Amino acid sequence: MSGHSKWATTKHKKAVVDAKRGKLFAKLIKNIEVAARTGGGDPAGNPTLYDAIQKAKKSSVPNDNIDRAVKRGSGQEAGGAQYETIMYEGYGPNGVAMLIECLTDNRNRAAMEVRTALTRNNGTLADPGSVAYLFARKGQVVVPKEGTTEDDVMMVALEAGAEEVEDGGEVFEITSEATDVVAVRTALQQAGIDYDSAEAAWVPSLRVDLDVDGARKMLRLIDALEDCDDVQNVFANMDASDEVLEAASAE
Numbered sequence: 001m002s003g004h005s006k007w008a009t010t011k012h013k014k015a016v017v018d019a020k021r022g023k024l025f026a027k028l029i030k031n032i033e034v035a036a037r038t039g040g041g042d043p044a045g046n047p048t049l050y051d052a053i054q055k056a057k058k059s060s061v062p063n064d065n066i067d068r069a070v071k072r073g074s075g076q077e078a079g080g081a082q083y084e085t086i087m088y089e090g091y092g093p094n095g096v097a098m099l100i101e102c103l104t105d106n107r108n109r110a111a112m113e114v115r116t117a118l119t120r121n122n123g124t125l126a127d128p129g130s131v132a133y134l135f136a137r138k139g140q141v142v143v144p145k146e147g148t149t150e151d152d153v154m155m156v157a158l159e160a161g162a163e164e165v166e167d168g169g170e171v172f173e174i175t176s177e178a179t180d181v182v183a184v185r186t187a188l189q190q191a192g193i194d195y196d197s198a199e200a201a202w203v204p205s206l207r208v209d210l211d212v213d214g215a216r217k218m219l220r221l222i223d224a225l226e227d228c229d230d231v232q233n234v235f236a237n238m239d240a241s242d243e244v245l246e247a248a249s250a251e
Helices: 002-020 023-039 047-058 063-074 107-119 150-159 178-190 212-226 242-250
Strands: 084-091 097-104 135-144 164-167 171-177 197-204 231-236
Touching (some): 023 063, 047 063, 047 178, 084 107, 097 197, 107 231, 135 178, 150 164, 150 171, 150 178, 171 178, 212 231, 212 242
Antiparallel strands (some): 135 171, 135 197, 164 171
């Protein structure tokens, strides 16, 4: 499972870069709007909305933007779009399996954007069901190392129902059943342990080990997909050593 934590760390670093580029803000706002529409505009009674807001705040999304998204989603303010979630399956270079999660108000545009990003970056769209079986829905909570220890995080997380805690370099990554992510996050908060994000994600059961060239191609493909306005998340079963990821990210 070490590759999982390494990839989580890479995603964590990428998120910081994406936030600086302004790429992340629109996606985080869209998540908040959908969560408010689905479960109501009160974060206290809507854990999905609470976590979406916390993730946006951690990425420095202005509070005004967050408040307006909640109001649009909950119907207190006009202008909210009717988004739907669509999952595309695909393959990247070296046979890496991918799940591409879209949140869109235009199904045709989303399909075209995803197909174009894949074909231009050595990827292909796969038939429904041909990739999804390689992934399981899991809860993931990312905790920064600063101010805590692995023993403290592990004790709180496992008691709250987590399956494992992994060292991801700058962060600890906690994996649980998707239904337990709120319980794990709440337990960490009650113990005074800060966290970067808490959400359900698709975690691969089988991984493809990549060299520098393969990792570079995959990161380029993921960047192209994440540049699409309708793409919210990209999950891939790639694995690579820290050295390979660092070399691939640097070029």
